[in-house]
Amino acid sequence: MATALLDPPTRDSPSTTLKLSQCAPTFIKSQTSSFQLPYPLSLFSNSESLEKWSATENLFLATLRSGDNDSAYALLESLTDRFGLENERIAALRGLWAEATAKTPQELVDVLKNYEEILKEDPSNFAIRKRRCALLRSMGQTEQALNALTNFVDTSPTDAEGWSELGSLYEELGMYEQAVFCLEEVLLLMPNAWNMQAKIGEVLYVSANQKQAEETARLLSESMRRFCRSIELCDDYLRGYFGLKISTTRLLEVLPSTNGGKKGQQMMDGELSLPKVESVRKLDQVATAKLAEIVRRVGAGEKGWDGYNEAEIAAAKELLAKKTQKIER
Numbered sequence: 001m002a003t004a005l006l007d008p009p010t011r012d013s014p015s016t017t018l019k020l021s022q023c024a025p026t027f028i029k030s031q032t033s034s035f036q037l038p039y040p041l042s043l044f045s046n047s048e049s050l051e052k053w054s055a056t057e058n059l060f061l062a063t064l065r066s067g068d069n070d071s072a073y074a075l076l077e078s079l080t081d082r083f084g085l086e087n088e089r090i091a092a093l094r095g096l097w098a099e100a101t102a103k104t105p106q107e108l109v110d111v112l113k114n115y116e117e118i119l120k121e122d123p124s125n126f127a128i129r130k131r132r133c134a135l136l137r138s139m140g141q142t143e144q145a146l147n148a149l150t151n152f153v154d155t156s157p158t159d160a161e162g163w164s165e166l167g168s169l170y171e172e173l174g175m176y177e178q179a180v181f182c183l184e185e186v187l188l189l190m191p192n193a194w195n196m197q198a199k200i201g202e203v204l205y206v207s208a209n210q211k212q213a214e215e216t217a218r219l220l221s222e223s224m225r226r227f228c229r230s231i232e233l234c235d236d237y238l239r240g241y242f243g244l245k246i247s248t249t250r251l252l253e254v255l256p257s258t259n260g261g262k263k264g265q266q267m268m269d270g271e272l273s274l275p276k277v278e279s280v281r282k283l284d285q286v287a288t289a290k291l292a293e294i295v296r297r298v299g300a301g302e303k304g305w306d307g308y309n310e311a312e313i314a315a316a317k318e319l320l321a322k323k324t325q326k327i328e329r
Helices: 012-020 024-031 050-066 069-083 090-099 105-121 128-137 142-155 162-173 176-189 195-208 215-235 238-258 276-298 310-328
Strands: none
Touching: 012 050, 012 090, 024 050, 050 069, 050 090, 069 090, 090 105, 090 128, 090 195, 105 128, 128 142, 128 162, 142 162, 162 176, 162 195, 162 310, 195 215, 195 238, 215 238, 215 276, 238 310, 276 310
């Protein structure tokens, strides 16, 4: 079985998702037999394996993203036959199917009502609670989504996905301190999540541009440290180096006006002092060199340098081009 089918497709690029979804007809045909036992007798089938059902679910998500609704429905029915309608995960996948295939706002409202009916019978169905939160947000019901997510993390404080979604919503609303708090909760649960370190760096960077000079420098410094931590955890993390580049560039503009006479002093109790200009300049050079290396190797199609997001590579190229133009001038 192809390894790609075992990886969740939710973060794949559109082209990768399309290629994966094109495998669906062949996969469905290979898994279809002339005789199939009903659940729960299907548990005793020799064809049972974790890989099979992981691949089926991932392929369902890929076909749903690519618009191949017929294949998606066939895969969903296969999962339903295996695990039953009462399974929480299956209920959530069927809800996702209903959301994706809804053609009118009223149909989405009906899906939302169905979620609420399920939760009346079983308030502990966390898979459906997550789908309800996501649907409320996608329908533009921000206040209800915020309340639902807050309630969700209150009752399930160890759910990293819930904290991440809540942080994303706070960021969307411009409530950056609350967003950082939520993302910090994710790090408590997943301390080596380099993408979360970079995400906090991004939120701090955006927040810094709305503050006064000294506060801007402090937030940019913390943003830079977060990006440094992300690339410490993942050496070739493009988003981390991109963030390090923009944060150091901005810091080099801000520090000369805020750092004079405050070297070695703390900004506030318990907070680190502002970095030295020379240290920031060296980090800026490191970020520039690494971004250039990633862009060059990805562009050359070198082995082991695939899998990068095309949009992020394009953004890195543009950032490096701006740097080159400034040097030439």
